[in-house]
Amino acid sequence: MNDLNSESTQNKRLKFLNRASKRFSTGDTLALFTVGTFGLHLITFFLLVLIYGSYSQLNKKPPPSLVQLETGKSIKVAPLGNSDRTPQVVSHFVSNTMTLMMNWSGNLPPTNVEESAKPKPDEGISIGEPGLRGNKVTSGAWQASYALSEDFRKEFLKMLTDMTPPGVFKGKTQVVLVPLSIQSPIKIEEGKWKVNMIANLTIFDQGNNLGEVIPFNKEIFVRAVEAPESPANVSGLAAVIYQVRASGLEIYAIRDLPQENL
Numbered sequence: 001m002n003d004l005n006s007e008s009t010q011n012k013r014l015k016f017l018n019r020a021s022k023r024f025s026t027g028d029t030l031a032l033f034t035v036g037t038f039g040l041h042l043i044t045f046f047l048l049v050l051i052y053g054s055y056s057q058l059n060k061k062p063p064p065s066l067v068q069l070e071t072g073k074s075i076k077v078a079p080l081g082n083s084d085r086t087p088q089v090v091s092h093f094v095s096n097t098m099t100l101m102m103n104w105s106g107n108l109p110p111t112n113v114e115e116s117a118k119p120k121p122d123e124g125i126s127i128g129e130p131g132l133r134g135n136k137v138t139s140g141a142w143q144a145s146y147a148l149s150e151d152f153r154k155e156f157l158k159m160l161t162d163m164t165p166p167g168v169f170k171g172k173t174q175v176v177l178v179p180l181s182i183q184s185p186i187k188i189e190e191g192k193w194k195v196n197m198i199a200n201l202t203i204f205d206q207g208n209n210l211g212e213v214i215p216f217n218k219e220i221f222v223r224a225v226e227a228p229e230s231p232a233n234v235s236g237l238a239a240v241i242y243q244v245r246a247s248g249l250e251i252y253a254i255r256d257l258p259q260e261n262l
Helices: 002-023 026-060 087-102 113-117 139-147 150-163 166-170 237-244
Strands: 066-068 074-076 173-182 186-189 192-205 208-215 218-224 249-256
Touching: 087 139, 087 173, 087 192, 087 218, 087 249, 139 150, 139 237, 139 249, 150 249, 166 173
Parallel strands: none
Antiparallel strands: 066 074, 173 192, 186 192, 192 208, 192 218, 218 249
16 A cells, blocks of 8 residues: 555656646747847847947037147147148148248348347358259248148259259348239039139348349149148147148149230
């Protein structure tokens, strides 16, 4: 009798274990996995909706128009492409570069207040073979020439040596560029512009206070380049190059402006 009872109890335990093992079958496991995956997809979908909403709000905000410099001064800015420049920037670059390159006073460009009050004489920069007559350009023209493209710069400096009167380096002659009109830049392709400049070169010699006027009407071709990042505590020639190329522009050609009909 006891054996029958123990056998019956053992059979009940086996049936219970069989039911427990069948409770989580393969099909049930797949169903749970599917439900879990679907839940994760729902969570991801809601997160994407939230991110899209945030980007939409950010897109509606106007771009920042002010930038604060390290000195505390704030300047206005505008969103531009890498090769885009405003017409004002192009015109300002052309005006500054040509004025510095074509004004020959016989004095060095001042670097401080003392030199502005008492300028130092300009001995010129030799171009080409040393010792030859007429192979110098003024220091200001040489500095401004770094605003030209490298292939055009050498050619233009050689032309300036022929144009620069020897009396400039002796303090007897001065040449002043007088811009009469610098027209608005004409965009010729992406990142390239043409600027028409109408100007006069006025040459003053000792005893000639009226000066000799030479027309200087040019087509100046400008293109956008990567502006160099000036390192800290830079001086000398490197500082000059960084300064003249800070606008991210360079002149790659200059030619005579065609005469219009009278």
